[in-house]
Amino acid sequence: MTSLPLWFDPARVFIGGTWRAPLGGDTLAVVDPSTGAEIARIARGTQADIAAAVDAAEAALSGAWGAMTAAERGRILFRLGDLVLQNADALATLEAMDVGKPLRQAQNDVMALARYCEFYGGAADKLTGDTIPFQQGFTVYTLREPHGVTGHIVPWNYPMQIIGRSIGAALATGNACVLKPAEEACLTALAFADLAAQAGLPSGALNVVPGLGAEAGAALTAEPRVRHLSFTGSVATGKRVQVAAADNIVPVTLELGGKSPQLVFADADLDKALPFLVNAGIQNAGQTCSAGSRILVHRDIHDDLADRLSDAISALKIAPAMDNADVGPLVSARQKAIVDGFLAMATPDQILAQAPLPGGLPKGGNYIAPTLLGHLTPDHPLAQDEIFGPVQVLIPFDDEDDAIRIANGTRYGLVASVWSADGGRQMRLAKRLQAGQVFLNNYGAAGGVELPFGGVGHSGHGREKGFEALYAFTTLKTVAAHHG
Ligand code: NAD
Numbered sequence: 478m479t480s481l482p483l484w485f486d487p488a489r490v491f492i493g494g495t496w497r498a499p500l501g502g503d504t505l506a507v508v509d510p511s512t513g514a515e516i517a518r519i520a521r522g523t524q525a526d527i528a529a530a531v532d533a534a535e536a537a538l539s540g541a542w543g544a545m546t547a548a549e550r551g552r553i554l555f556r557l558g559d560l561v562l563q564n565a566d567a568l569a570t571l572e573a574m575d576v577g578k579p580l581r582q583a584q585n586d587v588m589a590l591a592r593y594c595e596f597y598g599g600a601a602d603k604l605t606g607d608t609i610p611f612q613q614g615f616t617v618y619t620l621r622e623p624h625g626v627t628g629h630i631v632p633w634n635y636p637m638q639i640i641g642r643s644i645g646a647a648l649a650t651g652n653a654c655v656l657k658p659a660e661e662a663c664l665t666a667l668a669f670a671d672l673a674a675q676a677g678l679p680s681g682a683l684n685v686v687p688g689l690g691a692e693a694g695a696a697l698t699a700e701p702r703v704r705h706l707s708f709t710g711s712v713a714t715g716k717r718v719q720v721a722a723a724d725n726i727v728p729v730t731l732e733l734g735g736k737s738p739q740l741v742f743a744d745a746d747l748d749k750a751l752p753f754l755v756n757a758g759i760q761n762a763g764q765t766c767s768a769g770s771r772i773l774v775h776r777d778i779h780d781d782l783a784d785r786l787s788d789a790i791s792a793l794k795i796a797p798a799m800d801n802a803d804v805g806p807l808v809s810a811r812q813k814a815i816v817d818g819f820l821a822m823a824t825p826d827q828i829l830a831q832a833p834l835p836g837g838l839p840k841g842g843n844y845i846a847p848t849l850l851g852h853l854t855p856d857h858p859l860a861q862d863e864i865f866g867p868v869q870v871l872i873p874f875d876d877e878d879d880a881i882r883i884a885n886g887t888r889y890g891l892v893a894s895v896w897s898a899d900g901g902r903q904m905r906l907a908k909r910l911q912a913g914q915v916f917l918n919n920y921g922a923a924g925g926v927e928l929p930f931g932g933v934g935h936s937g938h939g940r941e942k943g944f945e946a947l948y949a950f951t952t953l954k955t956v957a958a959h960h961g
Contacts, residue, residue, distance in 0.1 A: 604947045770870065
């Protein structure tokens, strides 16, 4: 059995460049989702730790970190990206054992984290203001300045990717960060903080306080000295975060859930589409905000696609994370209970296919059989609600208008894809789909660190990733000089 490759004590918080026990003295269990066994303890940070982290961040801004040039910040991010790559095996193992994702997926997440460090390292000194033509006798220009202390609340499904995109952009623009990782997934956040210190990031520029959402998370959102909040997680918590942000009048970026549609037309190349259609639903055991959980198919090819999808899903292999199969366990017993509850709503005729769970899976693991559902109307809760497990629904449509009506007919709008050989149709639908990202004859563009990402409707607002994120992590100052 693999042991956790820990080179730091995970039961500590990382504040002001040093590791220490949480002030409340309590710890939380780290449970391996593949087996149900406790494999470590993490700190249960509380309001007092968050306040200390904000103190440290403020000190960093008025100290060495605040004095650095953009090029120096970029250089540190490059070094951090290198360290992530040098520690790739350890980081991937930590993530796979902590959240249950197949090792291959954890390795992809490490590469994405390194790419975020590289991308934002390179972008740090490329963000510029404008000069604005104005009245005679004036010179007017804008400055892009950091908010100051930024708060980052991260979920458990893609910790490294979400930390990379949010902390990477915030550090590149000169903010000092307080990160509250999800209680189910703190190990790589802590490892990242240690690597950041090794890369030369000044004390206090990045502080990590693990803890419960209702304690450390709520304390971070309530802290008036935090001047920007970046939240990724559920709609219910996102609403609370937005209310807390309103109390302090701070901007907030919300990356919430989705029920993203994949539209398959009769002229689509089904051989090419099939692996994408399936992977978009089962990647990370379906615990992906941008999961392609609704497959909408033209009625003429419904039965053909249903057969192909059923064959592919029935052939999926499920195993513990470190065995590196197609699908690992869900992150927690709680998440498994949620997904089981959804599956219990399906009648037998609505279950088109289900991958068999192999015998011999560890009893305490949170395994769910990947499932394809059909024969349900677009307004059925199984076709409307985010399940966050390896469950997809197949829904027929009659024409483009019908496809758009169904695709846009949920409260979400995160991503969408169109599979069709007709270029005109691709362009029409890309405009009509309500989503933050639209993929034409692909899905997800392999993660696309460079591509702005975010939702509309209940999927949230604001954009992270790509150059766009740098605008969100800065505030614009206009300077008007009158010189006659
Ligand atoms: P969650 O909202 O329960 O938790 C997310 C984070 O918020 C955790 O760090 C948690 O500790 C913290 N939190 C919980 N209560 C809080 C509170 N009262 N105040 C402040 N922070 C609090 O979500 P989850 O179950 O961990 O994640 C699953 C959800 O996240 C899904 O709905 C999924 O779609 C969404 N998600 C979205 C994206 C995206 O980029 N759009 C990415 C990943 C996950």
